[in-house]
Amino acid sequence: MIRYQTFENKVMVVTQDNLKQKAIALTVTWEKLPDDFQLEEKPVENTGQPLIAGALREILELRGLIGPLMLIASNFGICATVNGELVIKAPDWVYVPSVLPPESRIDRKSYTPNLEGEIPTIVMEFLSETDGGEYSVKRTFPPGKWFFYEQILQVPTYIIFDPETGLLEVYRLQNGNYELEFPDEEGRHWMADFGLYLGTWRGEKEQRTGYWLRWWDEAGNLLLWGVEQLSVERERALRESERADRERERADRLAEYLRDRGINPDEII
Numbered sequence: 001m002i003r004y005q006t007f008e009n010k011v012m013v014v015t016q017d018n019l020k021q022k023a024i025a026l027t028v029t030w031e032k033l034p035d036d037f038q039l040e041e042k043p044v045e046n047t048g049q050p051l052i053a054g055a056l057r058e059i060l061e062l063r064g065l066i067g068p069l070m071l072i073a074s075n076f077g078i079c080a081t082v083n084g085e086l087v088i089k090a091p092d093w094v095y096v097p098s099v100l101p102p103e104s105r106i107d108r109k110s111y112t113p114n115l116e117g118e119i120p121t122i123v124m125e126f127l128s129e130t131d132g133g134e135y136s137v138k139r140t141f142p143p144g145k146w147f148f149y150e151q152i153l154q155v156p157t158y159i160i161f162d163p164e165t166g167l168l169e170v171y172r173l174q175n176g177n178y179e180l181e182f183p184d185e186e187g188r189h190w191m192a193d194f195g196l197y198l199g200t201w202r203g204e205k206e207q208r209t210g211y212w213l214r215w216w217d218e219a220g221n222l223l224l225w226g227v228e229q230l231s232v233e234r235e236r237a238l239r240e241s242e243r244a245d246r247e248r249e250r251a252d253r254l255a256e257y258l259r260d261r262g263i264n265p266d267e268i269i
Contacts, residue, residue, distance in 0.1 A: 009211050015162045026139075028152055029081045030115040039077050039088065039109055048163050050074060051208050054091045057123075059215045065194050071096035071117070077110035078120065080152050085141050089148050093124035093159075095193060113153060118160070121193055123155045124213075127162040134160050150178050158193075159198075161166035166200045188216060 036100025053074035099117030171178035188199035197216040
């Protein structure tokens with residue numbers, strides 16, 4: 001049985017307090033949560049957020065891109081201990097390339113990077129109508145989301161998406177800080193983790209009409225959700241059925257024409 005111990009490597013983060021203009025040193029460790037620790041329930045801010053997160057995962061599943069040791073989750077606690085204080089953030093969508101197998105078959109309630117596997121490489125936040133915490137660089141406890149992902153976890157890709165306007169911001173970690181990445185000519189961003197492009201699309205799924213995050217393949221083809229694939233297959237089957245009906249009607253007319261001229265079509269080789 002795997003026993004997770006405190007990950008002893010410490011990450012020293014030296015930052016600048018803009019008000020006091022003095023360096024602040026943060027010591028980050030990766031510790032196992034107590035077995036009886038109760039995570040705070042983070043309410044889903046609207047019904048659209050889990051749909052958007054689920055749609056992103058669906059395509060990866062259909063493409064066979066989710067391996068057994070990968071972790072893809074939404075509203076899921078990511079933990080770190082900063083200066084002895086436990087910090088937990090629950091991103092709207094997170095991807096971890098490789099994790100250690102869990103100690104039991106019980107679903108994970110949280111994840112501590114380095115202790116239980118790799119650092120997340122992609123974190124997404126969907127803009128809410130509250131306080132704009134997705135951009136928070138607050139350094140004091142509890143730290144803001146931006147600061148947590150950038151300075152403490154050092155997540156390579158941080159994505160902020162506004163479902164209301166369709167605004168998609170992709171930030172890449174460069175020299176220890178997030179830099180805004182401009183999209184390509186099609187308005188998409190290359191996600192090397194999956195070998196796919198990420199972009200926005202407006203339409204309807206699961207009775208939600210609005211902006212969605214979608215995947216495109218390397219050739220620029222939109223990857224279809226399961227319900228879309230089913231619709232395409234039904235249309236193809238209908239076209240084939242209609243074509244078969246037309247061929248049958250044509251054959252019947254030809255047979256009737258031959259009979260009118262005293263030729264038995266059944267005797268024609």
